[in-house]
Amino acid sequence: MAINWYRYASPATFLPVAERLAPWFAAAAALLAVAGLYVGFVVAPTDATQGEAYRVIYVHVPTAWMAMFVYLVMAFWSALALAFNTRLSAMMAQALAPSGALMAFLALWTGAFWGRPTWGTYWAWDARMTSTLILLFLYFGVIALRNAIDDPRRADRACAVLTLVGAINVPIIYFSVRWWNTLHQGASVGLTGTTMARTMLAGMLLMMLAAWAWCIAAALWRVGAIILERERGAAWVGALPAAKGAS
């Protein structure tokens, strides 16, 4: 039996789906995070070269990865929103932006905590750090542009154009910063060369899945709120049981 995916492009049909799925993803995120943190902080051995400080990577690597990945997903929804003029795609892009910004911020924050004992500094102009910081600025730009435009439909399309221009620029920014960095200073200390123990990898994968599940849950909750806010004038919102109970 084929599922008619277009059916879910309508906010009215997607809202119940989002509201039903979000708690499951949130619960999965919590369970995976507990398991991942347990494996990472209790089971996994101390790193031979970096000591206990390396354990920050169980939060750092998944968030850094999600920061980049969420931007790609945002660009995907933005492209759909521009190409097909679908409202829900733009709402998804809007719902993802704060999660992506949070992930980029956490990656930088935990990176600073890892860098202090390992490199001896909170901040170095490392290529990945610098490009993550610029990625955070791009997220802020999209969120700020959204907030500055009153008409949500105009904000949808303006943010979509900005997200796509940014998506084309993200790889260019990354390579330019990496190139600039190699001009200025030698390669920094990295994880390369250290083969990861099996338990470390397991902990990392669990935390990665937890970050995925959490981003999905947060985006679904947020998109639910966005749908209700934007469609508040629609008849179907007024017919919702919660709306009836409130009035």
Added chain:
Amino acid sequence: MTTLAHRDDDEAASDALGGFTWALARDVRLALRTPSELGVQLLFYVVVVTLFPLATSPDRAMLAALGPGVLWVAALLASLLSLPRLFALDQADGTLEQMALSPWPLPAIVSGKIAAHWLTTGLPVVLLSPLAALQYGLDAGAIGVLAAGLALGTPILSLLGAVGAALTLGVRASGALVALLVLPLYVPVLIFGAGAVDAFRAGMAFDANLSLLGAGLIAAALGAPFAAAAAVRIALD
């Protein structure tokens, strides 16, 4: 006479060229009618460049090391400051709407406006940069590389800036917002442009930097006018 539905490629190309040259000539003429406005923007560049030695030190070796970066950052800021000229005035008096309604393709008109913007704000900065570079004690070779980099890089600033300027048309606090949107996108231009001078001063090959700037210019020239035109249409809705 061919109908709209059956226009051939030659006609489309001449349409695009017509829109481009018309917008270019119009915007340059308008800019030249308010020369003091252009002068103020150029003075902004000079003043910013003058502030850095005062804030750090007049030591020549240090200034020569700082110079390329400072001159590039000042060029970025000057470009940013002049972005409202691109579309805001035309939107305020309704000209922009007429441009969007005209039979000429909007990306061609936007390209002409961007070219005029560069000619009136970017090119003066390029021409002035050797003078500013002398303040920083750069030698003749480094000044040549700097000017070449600026000549290739400032059009990219105008092209990317046009997208930001169009996206923020008529929104709240658009001045600060356009900086947040556009400055992160300027980063590669800054790195390659200032990097070219640094590489030259270090005795390394600098042509790769300039080649990358040239490649960036071609890519931006092909893509940015379409993104800016789409943003203009969004703003006019």
